[in-house]
Amino acid sequence: MTKELRNFAIIAHVDHGKTTLVDALLRQGGIFRENQAVSERALDSNDLERERGITILAKCTGLTWGNYQLNIVDTPGHADFGAEVERVLSMVDGVLVLVDAAEGPMPQTKFVTGKALKLGLRPIVVVNKVDKAEARPAAVLDEVFDLFVALGATEKQLDFPMLYASGRQGWAVRSLEDPQESLTPLFETIGSHIPPPQGDPQAPFSFLVSILESDPFLGRVLTGRVYAGTVSVNSPVQVLDRQGKKIEEARLTKLLSFQGLERVPVPSASCGDIVAIAGLKTATVADTITDPQGTAPIPSLPIDPPTLAMTFSVNDSPLAGKEGKKVTSRAIGERLFKEMEGNVAITVKTLANQEAFEVSGRGELQLGVLIETMRREGFEMSISRPRVLLQEDPSSKERLEPVEEVLIDLDSPFVGTVVEKMAARKGSLSDMIPMGVGRTRLTFLVPTRGLVGYHGEFLTDTRGTGVMSRLFNGYAPYFGPIEGRRTGVLISTVAGEAVAYALFFLEERGALFIAPGQPVYEGMIIGEHTRENDLDVNPTKAKQLSNMRAAGKDENIRLSPPRPIVLEEALSYITDDELVEVTPQSIRLRKRYLDPNERKKAKRAGEGL
Numbered sequence: 001m002t003k004e005l006r007n008f009a010i011i012a013h014v015d016h017g018k019t020t021l022v023d024a025l026l027r028q029g030g031i032f033r034e035n036q037a038v039s040e041r042a043l044d045s046n047d048l049e050r051e052r053g054i055t056i057l058a059k060c061t062g063l064t065w066g067n068y069q070l071n072i073v074d075t076p077g078h079a080d081f082g083a084e085v086e087r088v089l090s091m092v093d094g095v096l097v098l099v100d101a102a103e104g105p106m107p108q109t110k111f112v113t114g115k116a117l118k119l120g121l122r123p124i125v126v127v128n129k130v131d132k133a134e135a136r137p138a139a140v141l142d143e144v145f146d147l148f149v150a151l152g153a154t155e156k157q158l159d160f161p162m163l164y165a166s167g168r169q170g171w172a173v174r175s176l177e178d179p180q181e182s183l184t185p186l187f188e189t190i191g192s193h194i195p196p197p198q199g200d201p202q203a204p205f206s207f208l209v210s211i212l213e214s215d216p217f218l219g220r221v222l223t224g225r226v227y228a229g230t231v232s233v234n235s236p237v238q239v240l241d242r243q244g245k246k247i248e249e250a251r252l253t254k255l256l257s258f259q260g261l262e263r264v265p266v267p268s269a270s271c272g273d274i275v276a277i278a279g280l281k282t283a284t285v286a287d288t289i290t291d292p293q294g295t296a297p298i299p300s301l302p303i304d305p306p307t308l309a310m311t312f313s314v315n316d317s318p319l320a321g322k323e324g325k326k327v328t329s330r331a332i333g334e335r336l337f338k339e340m341e342g343n344v345a346i347t348v349k350t351l352a353n354q355e356a357f358e359v360s361g362r363g364e365l366q367l368g369v370l371i372e373t374m375r376r377e378g379f380e381m382s383i384s385r386p387r388v389l390l391q392e393d394p395s396s397k398e399r400l401e402p403v404e405e406v407l408i409d410l411d412s413p414f415v416g417t418v419v420e421k422m423a424a425r426k427g428s429l430s431d432m433i434p435m436g437v438g439r440t441r442l443t444f445l446v447p448t449r450g451l452v453g454y455h456g457e458f459l460t461d462t463r464g465t466g467v468m469s470r471l472f473n474g475y476a477p478y479f480g481p482i483e484g485r486r487t488g489v490l491i492s493t494v495a496g497e498a499v500a501y502a503l504f505f506l507e508e509r510g511a512l513f514i515a516p517g518q519p520v521y522e523g524m525i526i527g528e529h530t531r532e533n534d535l536d537v538n539p540t541k542a543k544q545l546s547n548m549r550a551a552g553k554d555e556n557i558r559l560s561p562p563r564p565i566v567l568e569e570a571l572s573y574i575t576d577d578e579l580v581e582v583t584p585q586s587i588r589l590r591k592r593y594l595d596p597n598e599r600k601k602a603k604r605a606g607e608g609l
Contacts, residue, residue, distance in 0.1 A: 003069040005272050006194045007225070008124075009088060011075050011116060012098035013106035013469065017128045021098065021167035022061065022074050026260055028170065028183050029063030029070070060091075060211070060223055060274055062258035068191045071258060071274040075112070085112045087210045087285065087344065089119055090300065091225040091274055094194030097123045097144070101135035101164075104143045107407050107471035114151045123148075124193055125162040126172065126186070134437055137164055137176065161189050197225075197272025204291035205229035205237070207277070208298040212285050212342035218254055218278040221263075222289070227298055229291065230270040231255070238290055239283040240297040247287070253279030284341050306347055306360035307402040307448050307472060310367055310571070311384035312336065313356035315581055317590060318495055318521040323583040324380035329355045332381060335374060346370070360389060363470070364452065368568045375582050382579045382590075386571055388448045391475055400475040402448040408458075410466035412440045417461045425450030426479040447479045448472075453572020485575060488534040490527035491591060492520045496540035504557045506537055511563045513589065514539065523594025525578065528563070536596065565589065577602065 010018045062071045073092055075085045089095070095116045099105055105113075116123065125144055127137045141162060148158055163186055165172035172186040173179070211223040231237070233255050239248040256263035256276040269275045283289060288297040314320075314329050321327050326335070336348045336357050345366065349358045361367045364386060371383060391400045406427070408418060412434075419429060419442070427446035435441050451470065458468055490510055500516040512527040520526060520539055529535050565587045570580045574589060577599070581588040593599045 003064065004067055004191070005069050005071070005196055006094075006190055007071045007073075007092045007197055007272065007274055008094045008096060008190060008194050009073040009075055009085075009092045009116075010096045010098055011085060011109070011112040012128075013100070013103070013109045015100075017100070017167040018098055019074055021126070021128065021165070022072060024167050024170040024183055025070075025072065025186075026061065026063055028187075029065050060088075060258045060276075061260060062274075063260060065187050066191070068187075070187075070190065073274075085115065087300075089116055089121065090208060091210050092121065093197055094122050094124065094190075096126055096190075098126050098128050099140055099144055101127050101130040101137045101140055102132050103409065103467075104136075104140040105147045107405060107469045110147060110151070111471050113147065117148070117151050117153050117157055120154075120157075122157060122193065122195070123160045124189055125160050127162065127164050128167055130164045130176065131166045131169060136436075161193050163189060199226075199228045199271035201228075201230060201271040203228040203271075204294050205231045205235070205289075206291070206294060206298060207231070207289040208300065209283055209285055209287050209289065213276075215278070220280060220283075221256075221276050221278050222280060222283055223274070223276045224289075226269050226271055226273045226275065228271055230268060232268040236292050237280075238292050238294065239280060240288045240290060240294070242286055242297055242300060244295065244297045248280060248282040249292070250280050252277055285344050305389075306345065306362060307389055308363055308367065308386045308452075309358055309360040309389055310386050311351070311356050312359055313382045313384075313579075315380040315382050315583070317382075317524070317581050317588075317594070319519060319581075319583075319588075320380060323585045324375075324378050326377070326379045332374075332379060333357055335377070335379065339370060362472070363448075364455075364568055364571065368571065371571075371582055372567060375584050378584055380581075380583045382581055383571060384579060385574045385576055386452050388452075390478070393477075399478040401478050403445055403473045403476045404448055404451060405471045405473045406444040406446050406451070407469045407471075408442045408444070408466060409435065409439060410442070410462045412438050414462045414466065415440050415442065418442065418458070418466070421454070421457070421461060422446060422450075424483060425454065426482055445473060447476070447482070449479075450482050453569070456566075456569045456572075485573065486532060488529040488532055489525045489578075489589070490529055490535050490537050491596075492524045492526050492540075493522060493536045493538050493596070494540050495519075495521040498526070498539040499542050500557045500559060501543045502537075502539045502541040503559055506539060507560060509535060509537065512560070513563055513565055515562045516559070521590075521594070523591045523596075523599075525589035525591065 010022060012018050059074050060071065073088045075088060097113055099109060127140055129135065130137050163172045163174055164176055170183060171180040172183050174185050206228040207224055207226050209222045209224045213221045215221045234251050236251055238246055241247050255266050255269050257266045263276055286300040312332060315327060336359060340346050340348045345362050347360045351358055359367065388401055393400055410418060422444050425446060427444040427450060429442060429444055431443035433441045455468060458466055490506065498514050498516050498518050498520055503512060503516060506512065510527050510529045514526045526539050567587055570587055570589060574580060577592050579590050579592055581590050591599060593602055
């Protein structure tokens with residue numbers, strides 16, 4: 001019996017339970033044995049995904065339920081990885097819009113749902129986590145309907161089926177009065193509501209690449225959907241870029257379908273199938289793989305432009321090469337251009353001196369994940385402070401800068417502090433809604449510049465209880481200067497190892513970033529000064545030995561724990577004349593010019609003196 005095919009994506013805001021629900025679907029679809037030990041959020045296989053508790057890369061999986069073959073795409077929920085979502089939506093015929101029963105629709109829900117509705121995809125709404133104490137499913141359902149209307153949904157899209165669910169407990173119901181037993185109602189709704197894939201199986205073969213991965217055994221693996229025709233292993237194909245130019249001819253060495261957490265070899269694939277293809281050396285994301293007689297590429301979605309840029313350069317500090325093996329500009333450049341090939345939201349440009357690269361992306365998290373991935377691969381780099389990418393109004397020649405919609409849920413006592421901080425960052429409050437149980441929801445429009453580095457401060461201001469979500473809103477006239485860091489830094493004047501005796505006397509000057517025994521060098525930032533100016537210090541100065549005191553009479557030296565340096569916080573902490581030195585084992589702060597005389601020259605040149 002031929003299985004009926006259904007392709008759908010699960011889209012939602014970060015931490016609304018997408019990956020957990022997929023786990024439950026796979027388990028009840030028979031992919032896992034009843035006694036099989038499977039890690040929670042099995043699709044989050046990347047180390048960084050597990051550590052951060054977020055989905056970074058879109059992934060495909062599949063299962064058989066009754067007479068249906070279900071191909072599921074699990075998508076990222078963070079706005080910085082929105083390009084991943086945009087690409088994979090072209091592979092599916094419907095979407096599950098997953099919404100937290102307490103939080104309701106959030107910025108990323110709005111962003112991805114808008115993309116799906118514009119493509120004409122029919123939604124199924126699942127109100128998840130209805131077992132939470134603060135759940136408000138009826139109000140959330142009204143908010144979802146209002147969101148669909150605001151996004152321009154058609155009458156057909158507004159006539160969506162809805163279910164209540166608990167992904168963690170593994171059940172879904174059409175009414176809260178129904179027995180909460182399994183996900184069968186959700187399986188039934190997917191089969192009846194999501195349409196089967198359209199296309200002509202007799203037409204010439206045509207396939208759009210949506211995801212690029214690297215496999216140690218298969219090489220480049222391209223995942224996408226067959227839009228027309230049929231293809232078999234060893235079939236000759238050609239690759240067309242977005243403009244229709246032929247860029248490669250080859251034979252397909254492997255065809256793989258998705259079954260649970262595995263890719264399973266298949267002899268052929270036909271119209272509507274989501275499969276992975278191996279055997280091509282040049283094809284990349286948004287390219288079309290066709291029959292040798294094909295001439296027209298499949299249109300692909302335009303990607304929203306990047307809003308932030310950083311400079312990746314060779315690590316030229318005195319400690320360079322002591323922890324990492326990949327330290328040359330050539331190695332860094334090859335890795336960055338390889339990343340750009342598979343991640344269409346990132347652009348890389350070689351700078352004039354050939355030793356540095358400008359990397360542009362959607363936000364701090366996306367670029368931070370790239371840096372963290374590279375350091376784990378053995379790279380050493382110097383990274384500049386993130387800067388926003390400005391545009392120019394073609395008619396008025398006015399400078400425009402990216403603006404983000406920021407939605408904040410927090411305990412009501414902290415509202416005043418957050419509103420004050422946002423105002424200092426040129427943010428304007430557009431909405432304030434009481435959420436009950438002492439919580440308030442604030443909505444701001446804030447220039448992207450003002451949000452760089454704010455998240456850590458926000459968590460401190462709200463005692464860790466606040467939740468901040470961001471969504472690119474558009475471009476607006478330049479908001480003017482925004483006040484940056486108010487304090488200077490403590491800069492080492494010598495190379496060597498930090499000594500407890502010296503650090504003890506430096507503590508009164510400010511908070512320290514290093515501990516005794518750590519290596520330092522001239523120009524390295526070892527702490528934060530309590531005043532606005534930078535201060536040159538010697539952290540290696542040992543106590544002078546003399547006969548003035550008897551041995552054993554001195555007081556013990558007690559130091560406060562050093563302030564830890566986290567990558568994202570470090571990137572936002574530095575100013576334009578500073579860099580973050582990233583190695584596989586360390587994250588250090590340093591001045592761009594290590595020599596104090598060079599720093600003075602650069603400062604005079606910058607001031608036009």
